[in-house]
Amino acid sequence: MTMGDRLRELRLRKNISQEEVARQIGITRSAYSHYEINNRQPVYETLKKLAVLFNVSLDYIIGGEPGKPETTVTPEAIEIIRILNNMDQERRKQSIDRMMAVIKQAD
Secondary structure, eight states: OOHHHHHHHHHHHHTOOHHHHHHHHTSOHHHHHHHHTTSSOOOHHHHHHHHHHHTOOHHHHTTOOTTOOOOSOOHHHHHHHHHHHTSOHHHHHHHHHHHHHHHHHHO
């Protein structure tokens, strides 16, 4: 399966138009349509945006394992990582410890 096939499949699964995908990742519909028909290859930054939009790995988009299209990396998880990365080491450890305590309580 080509990258274009994967992008089309992911878009149809999400039930959105090429126009909507293009708007959400900040490109033209025409540029996006060229990706789906394999006339052009997206740049790395665009690939990252597509992976987030479709909630899949970059590897899946570019032709990786077809049996594992879904990932656990959500936009919320990315935001949590960004926040943690901006903390000093001590505050980051405290925050992670609190999150782990909440997770253990939920089990």
